[in-house]
Amino acid sequence: MATDLKAWIAEGNTVESRADMNEEYYRTLRDTLIIVGDTELLSVFALRRALDNAPNLNAKITALAIMQDEIGHAHIAYRLLADLGEDIDALVYEREPRQFKHPYAFDFAYDGSWAELAVFNAFFDRAGFVLLGDAYANTSYGPWKRALAKVDKEELFHVRNGEVWMRTLMENEETRADVQRAVDWMFPLAVEFFGLPDNLKTRNTQLEYRIKGSTNDQLRQKWLREVVPFCESIGVRVPAHYDEEKGEYVLDYPFPCHFDEEAKQWRFDQPCTWDDVIARFKRRGPKCEEFVAELRKGYREIARLREAG
Amino acid sequence: MREQATIEVNRLWEALRAVKDPEFPVSVVDLGLIYALRVEGEGRVVVDMTYTSTACGCMEWIEEDIRRCLLQEPGVEEVIINVVWDPPWTKERMNEAARQRFREWGISL
Numbered sequence: 001m002a003t004d005l006k007a008w009i010a011e012g013n014t015v016e017s018r019a020d021m022n023e024e025y026y027r028t029l030r031d032t033l034i035i036v037g038d039t040e041l042l043s044v045f046a047l048r049r050a051l052d053n054a055p056n057l058n059a060k061i062t063a064l065a066i067m068q069d070e071i072g073h074a075h076i077a078y079r080l081l082a083d084l085g086e087d088i089d090a091l092v093y094e095r096e097p098r099q100f101k102h103p104y105a106f107d108f109a110y111d112g113s114w115a116e117l118a119v120f121n122a123f124f125d126r127a128g129f130v131l132l133g134d135a136y137a138n139t140s141y142g143p144w145k146r147a148l149a150k151v152d153k154e155e156l157f158h159v160r161n162g163e164v165w166m167r168t169l170m171e172n173e174e175t176r177a178d179v180q181r182a183v184d185w186m187f188p189l190a191v192e193f194f195g196l197p198d199n200l201k202t203r204n205t206q207l208e209y210r211i212k213g214s215t216n217d218q219l220r221q222k223w224l225r226e227v228v229p230f231c232e233s234i235g236v237r238v239p240a241h242y243d244e245e246k247g248e249y250v251l252d253y254p255f256p257c258h259f260d261e262e263a264k265q266w267r268f269d270q271p272c273t274w275d276d277v278i279a280r281f282k283r284r285g286p287k288c289e290e291f292v293a294e295l296r297k298g299y300r301e302i303a304r305l306r307e308a309g
Numbered sequence: 310m311r312e313q314a315t316i317e318v319n320r321l322w323e324a325l326r327a328v329k330d331p332e333f334p335v336s337v338v339d340l341g342l343i344y345a346l347r348v349e350g351e352g353r354v355v356v357d358m359t360y361t362s363t364a365c366g367c368m369e370w371i372e373e374d375i376r377r378c379l380l381q382e383p384g385v386e387e388v389i390i391n392v393v394w395d396p397p398w399t400k401e402r403m404n405e406a407a408r409q410r411f412r413e414w415g416i417s418l
Contacts, residue, residue: 058366058370060366062331062366062367062370064366065332149415150414153334153414156334157331157332157333161331161370164373
């Protein structure tokens with residue numbers, strides 16, 4: 001291991017195994033990969049309910065292919081963790097549901113309309129594509145970088161599915177309102193995906209060790225640069241616009257603000273603090289326990305049969 | 310009466326290079342999915358195409374992309390797509406550009 005690991009990485013060297021890491025690098029990488037694995041895996045349970053709304057068989061097959069991809073991506077992240085010595089069975093099957101690190105946005109069932117699946121793919125998979133694309137381009141951890149070649153292509157497929165469906169649904173009088181309704185509650189959830197604003201972060205080991213290459217706000221901007229013009233081009237209203245003077249996208253609502261979980265409505269007239277947001281993330285959303293139980297159902301069932309002999 | 314733009318088939322092939330397979334960003338032309346492109350009558354373009362699999366869930370998506378793309382070309386008023394299963398698609402139908410992309414992504418051919 002290099003004596004000054006950060007400098008060694010800054011020279012462009014790649015970390016390949018535990019032997020190349022210090023404890024801080026290892027912990028940061030492990031925490032990052034747990035977030036990635038949990039996010040990929042739990043997205044499936046959030047989306048699964050949307051299948052009942054599929055307008056035709058091919059739409060359903062495509063959505064299933066996307067869910068299959070996500071399970072594959074989760075498998076890749078957990079496999080990388082297993083190679084680092086983590087106990088994956090304990091992570092997936094023993095953790096308290098509220099200890100999972102997927103985004104709060106995945107603690108809801110997206111079963112309101114087919115438009116919710118479209119917006120899920122166009123917004124949340126786009127967020128994943130931005131975050132993982134950054135890791136793919138910049139990460140100092142070689143095994144992850146190589147594994148992301150496949151993930152990157154597949155996430156783009158998910159994003160395109162979402163955008164194709166959003167455009168199609170906007171062209172139909174009967175489904176236009178569904179899209180706008182989905183966007184109204186899902187857009188701010190996606191903006192939150194990128195975490196704390198940079199000015200509130202005291203230190204950033206992920207960046208210091210180049211686990212990832214860009215800051216939260218840079219990645220959020222990248223997402224806004226893609227999503228806002230796309231929504232405007234198909235006639236969807238979003239609470240953000242390009243600010244000529246600042247040369248960046250700005251939100252048209254206080255960030256953060258209160259979210260009414262029951263009504264799935266943002267209270268733009270009720271600003272809150274990031275401490276409030278973190279508390280909400282930690283409480284987890286309404287479906288967290290149900291989804292984790294669903295994930296474990298087969299595992300538990302097999303264990304029960306084994307015990308019964 | 311509006312002057313009818315002459316549709317150049319070569320331009321249509323070129324335009325279709327922008328239509329990518331949904332799962333892997335490789336053009337449908339490089340993948341060898343487009344069997345024939347012809348102009349029939351005024352403003353009507355006919356596409357003979359196939360898919361890599363009869364169970365492809367993205368058929369409407371790809372056809373919609375092709376339609377949108379060709380309708381942007383001067384003189385094109387209508388696009389008719391015929392799906393053909395004979396001859397069946399095989400990996401041999403991919404050109405070198407497509408093979409190169411798959412190699413870059415570490416996908417065996």
